[in-house]
Amino acid sequence: MRLSKAFIPTQKETPADATIPSHQLMLRAGLMRQLTAGIYAYLPLVYRAMLKAMNILREEMNAIDGQEFFLPALNPEALWIQTGRRHIPNFILSIKERDLVLAPTHEEVIAWIASMHIQSYKDLPQIWYQIQTKFRNEPRPRSGVLRGRQFIMKDSYSLDRSWEDLDKSYESHAEAYRKIFTRCGLKFFEVKASSGAMGGTGSQEFMVESEFGEDTVVLCQKCDYAANLEIASSKAMPVGRSNDGKTVEEIHTPNVKTIDELASFLKADHVRLAKSLVYKHNGKPLLILMVGNDQLNEAKLTASLGGGTIEPFEAGQLQTLTGADGGSIGPIGLKSFRIIADKRLEGANDLISGANRNDYHLRNIDMQRDVKVDGYFDLRTVEDGEDCTACGSKLKVSHGIELGHIFKLGTKYAEALNVTFLDENGEKKPVIMGSYGIGVERIIACHIEQSRDEHGIIWNKALAPYAVHVIAISMNNKDIVLTSNQLYQKLTEAGIETLFDDRPNVTPGFKFKDADLLGMPLQVIVGEKGLKNHQIEIKKRKTGERIMVGIDEAPAKIKQLLAE
């Protein structure tokens, strides 16, 4: 492509609305323009990179016997009502005029097709995938393409006859995903993840570490333990027993509201303070006991309770039910509350908690003797520097961008949409499903996050829109024009994707800056300096290394450098 004819609107200044580097560079390098919040127009240059990423996705999905579909983005609303997902908050965008919804993912359509045509165990297993635009009702799009309302996703779905076979489909996806991200040149890691509202029995995320990531992850510094903070656990020490045998007694704690105030007022260790958190679970009162300065992890709580709605109490209601205000609530003598506790408190005694009477607390509480606990669960949020459960080394809390997510769905959608097959014994069984997704724009944005410098993007060879960027220093010099044109032609004929900066009356400095901003792996500079010695110059974008080669050897040398 000749730059004199190309539409690549580069910008010198950083657009005000972009705050993270990949977003800034994608705008400055003329890759995309924002239409409205969370919705972008992809311009020709980035679309080439996206097509390359999509090709890699296709090849690796085909390699695990995936079959490519193209499913409708517009779905009947009724289909989503059937699976109960129509009214998940902030999920679906809809077309009111026709009772249609814009599909945010495609489990429903896949299950609909499967319900018609999967009849026998002989029809299984299947892996179906597509690369398609998705729509989500994001309340707050942000970080450029990292969280948008419209984006392209490779989504695949496995259909299996048994849980063992689902494990195989899931594993082959995990392996394919590793190959995909490796081929895209991304430094990634995998974490155990929460299945969330997707439903299902297991899930794993593929992440890129980034301070701009929205996910918080826990990584072991030594072993390969890695988990999303939502489910991460650490070697948290049990509180244990001390001062056995003392009876519960009330202590006056005037104006003490918070755990920190309580600790300093009583000169007590935080570990001896059992903090009471009150919620309504499915409308019923729930009291959660946690060690003083541990943080409740709401994702773990939801999982421990087996789902349902969790909401805080309304003002005043608490007083009626407990006889006290927040800050003085405790597990003893509390009626009509279900009480659960964090595992660290299991079997502990010598604890201090609220007395259900304002300005009073109780001491010498023994969990076994005094509290009717309906289950101990791991409910705490892992903190940076805690010990790894697997190897005992220090854990690091970090941030990540989610590139891909794989789920074992099980039978949720099969049951809702009646996807069944007959097994060898003629018995009717639900199909076991898995679902797997990769965000195409995220591949691009993550690559740019990981591969850039103060001058611009540094594309790797796998994703680069063009492999080579030829720069004619001046179009007023006949030798340069002749040589650069011939070189452009030879490279193009050799099948090397080449961008040729043949713009007249653009100064060399301007062309260099643009070339660095656009970031193709190799820059080939044709100028008077080199031509004097019958040479041209090759610059590697990544390292800045410059190589002078004879004009005639240039195509071969470029080919060789691209093959490295």
Place this chain on the structure above:
RNA sequence: CGGAACGUGGCUCAGCCCGGUAGAGCACUUGCUUGGGGUGCAAGGGGUCGCGGGUUCAAAUCCCGCCGUUCCGACCA
């Protein structure tokens, strides 16, 4: 959904507090100039100051409402 900020030529922003002829740089057009790291000079074109209402002799500027965008938080299959 809670909190905050912003909205002025294509882009980055000034002007607003203290009302009185809409500005700069970049980009664009034309001419000359320059030609290995965003050349220099000159002349030009381009803006209902987000929208609506109000106050006023007079509103980009003050007041009210709405819309949009961004950031923090909540949420995130």
